[in-house]
Amino acid sequence: MRVQLVEGDITAQDVDAIVNAANSSLLGGGGVDGAIHRAGGPEILAACRALRESRYADGLPAGDAVATTAGRLSARWVIHTVGPVWSAHDDRSATLRSCYTRSIAIADEIGAETVAFPLVSSGAYGWPFDDAVRQALTALRGAETEVAEARLVLFGREAYAVAERVL
Ligand code: AR6
Numbered sequence: 055m056r057v058q059l060v061e062g063d064i065t066a067q068d069v070d071a072i073v074n075a076a077n078s079s080l081l082g083g084g085g086v087d088g089a090i091h092r093a094g095g096p097e098i099l100a101a102c103r104a105l106r107e108s109r110y111a112d113g114l115p116a117g118d119a120v121a122t123t124a125g126r127l128s129a130r131w132v133i134h135t136v137g138p139v140w141s142a143h144d145d146r147s148a149t150l151r152s153c154y155t156r157s158i159a160i161a162d163e164i165g166a167e168t169v170a171f172p173l174v175s176s177g178a179y180g181w182p183f184d185d186a187v188r189q190a191l192t193a194l195r196g197a198e199t200e201v202a203e204a205r206l207v208l209f210g211r212e213a214y215a216v217a218e219r220v221l
Pocket of ligand 1: 062075077084087088089137173174177178179181
């Protein structure tokens, strides 16, 4: 799998699947989650509600991932994953890497060949930016998959510059 850094808005990526940095409720939020629901429209929320009424009555656990329609986005699917909240005294990095590897496994299941990721947990969930990039790249580079391309989408020039330095 090719892994590359891209600067931009994840909702504008021309890929088969877009990964959402959601929360366990799957019912929307701010940041990248809000942007994806706004751009994709109400079909995504309806699909998330259906998941809460069936497989994920207690919510989607941190580190796991699940796919829904992408509504009116150009992607076919949104893969929702839930990052861990940063903790200075508890190492949750395996859960963060699992967001990437589980999302790639879901992409394999649905047949997505190109997947765009946001930098999970690096916003509202407070993960230090450099380390969030490091965890993402470690997880993606180690993944065994049929996915041809994973794009890590950095929001803004500064975020992109920092990620490039880490790379
Ligand atoms: N495209 C790409 N990246 C973006 C975009 C965008 N349109 N918008 C923001 N980012 P966050 P988290 C970047 O907070 O830390 C939500 O409320 C942003 O700059 O979206 O995993 C959920 O519902 C940051 O680097 O996700 C959860 O409650 C990165 O995306 C909670 O936030 C992730 O920031 C999840 O927090």
